[in-house]
Amino acid sequence: MDKKLLLLFFISFLLAAAATATAKSTIEPCTGGSSCYALLGYTLYADLKVSEVAALFQADPLALLAVNAIDVSLPDVENRILPSGLFVRVPAICSCSGGIRRSISTRYTVRPSDTLASIAASVYAGLVSADQIQEENTISDPAALDAGTPLAVPLPCTCFNSTDNFLPAVYLSYVVQQGDSVPGIASHYATTVTDIMNANSLGSPSVQPGDIISIPLPACSSMFSKNATDYGLTVANGTYFITASHCVQCSCGPGNLNLYCTPAFVAASCSSMQCSNSNLIIGNFTSQQTSAGCSVTSCDYSGFVNGSIITTLTTSIEPQCPGMHQLPPVISPPTALEHGSFFSPSPSPVAESGGTITNPRSSVPATFSLPGISPASGPSGSFSDAIVIRPLCHNLDMLAYSLFVFSLLSSVYGI
Numbered sequence: 446m447d448k449k450l451l452l453l454f455f456i457s458f459l460l461a462a463a464a465t466a467t468a469k470s471t472i473e474p475c476t477g478g479s480s481c482y483a484l485l486g487y488t489l490y491a492d493l494k495v496s497e498v499a500a501l502f503q504a505d506p507l508a509l510l511a512v513n514a515i516d517v518s519l520p521d522v523e524n525r526i527l528p529s530g531l532f533v534r535v536p537a538i539c540s541c542s543g544g545i546r547r548s549i550s551t552r553y554t555v556r557p558s559d560t561l562a563s564i565a566a567s568v569y570a571g572l573v574s575a576d577q578i579q580e581e582n583t584i585s586d587p588a589a590l591d592a593g594t595p596l597a598v599p600l601p602c603t604c605f606n607s608t609d610n611f612l613p614a615v616y617l618s619y620v621v622q623q624g625d626s627v628p629g630i631a632s633h634y635a636t637t638v639t640d641i642m643n644a645n646s647l648g649s650p651s652v653q654p655g656d657i658i659s660i661p662l663p664a665c666s667s668m669f670s671k672n673a674t675d676y677g678l679t680v681a682n683g684t685y686f687i688t689a690s691h692c693v694q695c696s697c698g699p700g701n702l703n704l705y706c707t708p709a710f711v712a713a714s715c716s717s718m719q720c721s722n723s724n725l726i727i728g729n730f731t732s733q734q735t736s737a738g739c740s741v742t743s744c745d746y747s748g749f750v751n752g753s754i755i756t757t758l759t760t761s762i763e764p765q766c767p768g769m770h771q772l773p774p775v776i777s778p779p780t781a782l783e784h785g786s787f788f789s790p791s792p793s794p795v796a797e798s799g800g801t802i803t804n805p806r807s808s809v810p811a812t813f814s815l816p817g818i819s820p821a822s823g824p825s826g827s828f829s830d831a832i833v834i835r836p837l838c839h840n841l842d843m844l845a846y847s848l849f850v851f852s853l854l855s856s857v858y859g860i
């Protein structure tokens with residue numbers, strides 16, 4: 446065969462292999478009908494109102510604001526415009542569907558110029574692939590996509606029992622960006638390289654742009670009854686959650702990781718939030734120094750059951766009387782991208798407005814581990830039965846690549 450032609454094949458093959466070498470994502474096998482609270486890391490593809498971002502995920506705008514610690518009491522906050530490229534957390538219910546954890550409530554209505562690829566890569570910022578949308582909606586001809594068609598958009602999430610190393614955690618599905626490194630991601634999200642490697646079954650601390658990994662965020666857990674609609678509520682440190690038909694807001698941190706719920710004052714009508722046999726409402730406590738220590742009586746929120754706010758009055762003896770509860774700081778809706786903030790698109794330097802990004806770390810070679818390799822066992826990594834789908838085509842690529850190199854060499858050297 447002509448050597449030049451072979452070389453051309455070889456180069457185009459390399460390009461094709463490079464293009465397919467990005468689709469890794471962490472999945473968690475599951476059984477049964479349980480679900481959990483999870484977060485999706487989303488980068489805005491355009492300037493969008495808070496309510497428009499929420500609508501893309503069928504999320505509640507107030508819940509979206511709360512998980513980003515944005516002040517929900519600002520006037521008309523749902524209509525504030527967030528800048529393109531902003532990274533936000535989106536609250537999601539993570540269900541068990543088809544044997545794996547997925548968030549399956551998102552619907553998207555096709556617009557005139559959309560393609561499956563643009564919906565996946567742009568509108569949903571790489572949280573889903575065109576193939577996944579095609580498969581989920583059994584679309585036979587992706588080229589014939591009619592405007593107005595509703596599409597189910599399956600999104601990646603994990604629960605891992607809402608714990609990490611036996612401590613409460615919320616998992617953030619994160620699309621790896623150009624220039625990210627596992628140590629950078631770990632330090633940005635106050636977790637460790639080991640925890641990320643365990644949760645994602647990474648054989649080495651290496652990720653590629655476009656990979657979707659699960660990042661455990663330290664969180665506060667609840668002990669609500671199974672009858673509560675917000676059963677299993679888990680709130681990430683430094684954030685808020687609006688629950689009980691907008692009547693109650695629960696927060697986590699910064700001082701400790703005990704869930705703290707108070708009236709939310711954004712809803713029009715709420716059932717009583719007062720503890721029975723007491724004048725305290727949820728979030729209130731009284732304390733009194735006694736010879737045994739400090740006697741603390743608190744009125745706590747215990748879930749939303751059948752339209753009612755459940756309260757619990759508890760008295761305990763603490764070594765010290767607590768001070769005023771400190772709430773996580775809230776911010777105004779960001780209007781510009783800021784480096785190194787909670788909202789920065791990725792832990793690494795990123796150009797301000799979609800410019801080019803250069804980072805030497807992005808040239809770290811890919812790992813070609815096989816699917817289902819068990820993780821390095823961390824200190825107590827117990828929930829790491831995630832399988833990272835490292836597509837078989839990777840390995841087929843490598844096989845084909847080797848064959849190609851071999852055939853190239855044989856033609857050149859006449860072996």
Ligand SMILES: *[C@@H]1O[C@H](CO)[C@@H](O)[C@H](O)[C@H]1NC(C)=O
Nearest residue numbers: 606607608611613666827828
């Ligand atoms: C799940 O988490 C709870 C605490 O939230 C813990 O008691 C339980 O042992 C965990 N289950 C598994 C299977 O790890």
Ligand SMILES: *[C@@H]1O[C@H](CO)[C@@H](O)[C@H](O)[C@H]1NC(C)=O
Nearest residue numbers: 669670671672673750751755
């Ligand atoms: C939950 O609801 C069931 C019936 O719906 C009831 O029998 C049970 O007592 C409830 N449990 C709690 C803890 O409220």
Ligand SMILES: *[C@@H]1O[C@H](CO)[C@@H](O)[C@H](O)[C@H]1NC(C)=O
Nearest residue numbers: 635663682683698699700702
């Ligand atoms: C929770 O967040 C605060 C700051 O937002 C931080 O100081 C604290 O260490 C965090 N706690 C944990 C357990 O991560």
Ligand SMILES: *[C@@H]1O[C@H](CO)[C@@H](O)[C@H](O)[C@H]1NC(C)=O
Nearest residue numbers: 707708725726727728729730
């Ligand atoms: C109870 O909490 C509400 C707001 O959550 C506050 O306005 C009120 O002062 C508190 N009452 C007591 C006795 O702490």
Ligand SMILES: *[C@@H]1O[C@H](CO)[C@@H](O)[C@H](O)[C@H]1NC(C)=O
Nearest residue numbers: 672673716749750751752753
């Ligand atoms: C829920 O409340 C309605 C009316 O408030 C009542 O008829 C119904 O029995 C309640 N259901 C449960 C499971 O408690």
